[in-house]
Amino acid sequence: MANTPQSKKRARQNERRNAVNKARRSRIRTQLRKVEEAIASGDKDAATSALRAAQPELMRGVTKGVFHKNTASRKISRLSARVKALG
Structure with a gap:
């Protein structure tokens, strides 16, 4: 448990940051799931x-430090290739 005032403050900050990052990660995963479902249904549009x-949601996650840049780029690349193959 945090004892010093500084460590108590850091614990509070970490809780807030964790909640923000969790919400952001969830929003990104939802967007990715929508793409996956659209690909599965075969609807290219x-x-x-x-x-x-x-x-943009994925790249925003990169700038906010939720995902690594290469991870986001890889996901976008693979998804766009699958969407392109639908035609």
């Missing part, structure tokens, strides 16, 4: 629009 909505 829906998949394209879902991917367009997911890309």
